[in-house]
Amino acid sequence: MFEDILGNDDVKKYLTNCIENKNFSHSYIFSGIKGVGKYTFAKDFAKCILEDPMMQDYYELEPDGKSIKVAQIRELQNVINIKPTFSEKSVYIIDDADLMTTEAQNSLLKTLEEPPEYAVIILIVHNERSVLSTVKSRCVNIKFNKLSDKDIKKYFLKNDLNFEDKNINVFKVLDGSLNDIDFIRDDYDELLKLTVFVTNLKKNKVINFFQDASVFYDNHDKIIRLLEYLNMLLFENSYFQLIEIVEKTKNKILMNNNFEMCIDYMILNFIEELY
Template sequence: MYRIYGHETVLNIFKSVISQNKISNAYLLVGEKGLGKRFMAEYFAIMVNCKKETEKPCFKCSSCLKLMDKNHPDVFFIEPEENSIKVDTIRYITNEINIRPYEANKKIFIIDQADKMTVSAQNAFLKTLEEPPLYGLFILIASQQQKLLPTIISRCNIVRFGKESKNTIKNYLICEQNIPEKEAEVLAHIADGNFDQANKLTDNEYLNFRKETIQEIEKILTIRGFEVIEEFEFFDKNKDNIEEVLKIMLYYVRDLLIYKVTKDASFIKNIDFLNKIQQMESQLTINKLNNIINKIEQFNSQINSNVNYQLAVENLLLDMAGGL
């Protein structure tokens, strides 16, 4: 069963287009990674092809059951291969969309991480979007809308996803992950409205990784001079997971900056490290913390380009350790 936590605005949009029978041929679900866009895309697909006349979805008709089992002949799930969606995949979609649905009202293509389409793939997809058959429905999911061509965006109805409330995440953790209420309260605060982050925080392996990463940045911030280069070992060990390392570090430094400026613990994301944050912020200036945040963000934008990884990490470490 698809139980929904939050998403009231998005659900109301879907209910409205279904009840008025005004389903467009393309929707773009936009929001940061981990907010439940894929889940709601699937839910919308179930609603669209549900055979019941009212109160869609019923979760009982043949269409609902097949979609819940991911084996509906008229619903296709498209995902990146090797971190991109290539033009061959779009050609496959183009061929399939020209074949009428076998049993449903709509032939639906859910394109996850649509912002990872190559430029050539986007141009090829644009032709399909311009003149789709009436029975075709595209549901695109993207966390970085700016990576899609403006011409593609203009042909989609945009549905925006925001962070959920702390209470929503707390209820999700209690009901779906069987987390005790007090622990769920803390994890929901750290998750900051993000379902994926909440799920990660229930995994002991991830919790150990997060703790190790925070301890590493605390260590870096206490080192002065070229000795900091020795910390490359940590980044080398975690090279395959570097984006998550940088995200954890970025949030932690932002917590240091926010607490230094406000002295208000309610604004702190890493609330379980509050005592350490309170100890460390006095040792760092606002200027230095701002500089570190900028350098981490700059490094994060470099890692997907063809840069020398070790050199880039060493430059980051020196920037983090030096200056005021």
């Protein structure tokens, strides 16, 4: 039971106790940063509640675009009103529940206040501040902690991942979450180039600077994440005056300004600050 899930042993213990005693709340909030296993825990918990490998009395809701709309919640409520067919309970998972609109949350509140006896509703939440206090008060809130470096190492071994270069502290990049594991695996070369870029800032060589800056121009599709990593490196190396420049560049790109002009802005301002 939850053996294959990394970390959050307190959560495992609590949910296992609920299952063994068949003592289930009607509504839960699984809260914590992305990439720590909330969805995996919720799905396994649902399987145990239903005692049905086919999970036929299970329903899952996720955002439609950037939010979960009131129409989606009303559709869910119609489903909740249907009694389970194959299990004693029905389980409903709302993924990214913090993206519910206020109207959607208020609509869901009616069900949370008077749920059917058979219903178990699990809200998966990454930003608890976005959830109305009235909704939170109707749920058992289970908090998920960051994964330890030891847990992340286990994940690396299990998935045959090897990040040997000492210039990149993958544990610091991941920061207790597996949410960015694909970014590190797929863009490892770019991260190394950024590390070289920041290292060469100390050498005060303009020629190297322009050569190393190509990593920004060549990665339009992933530039925001690379700039976030760059800022982490700048902070570690005490280039505090450059961090604000990177943030302004990010904002310009997010506002759909010309990409190359945004990178030009950043590079020229770096040169002005450093040389």
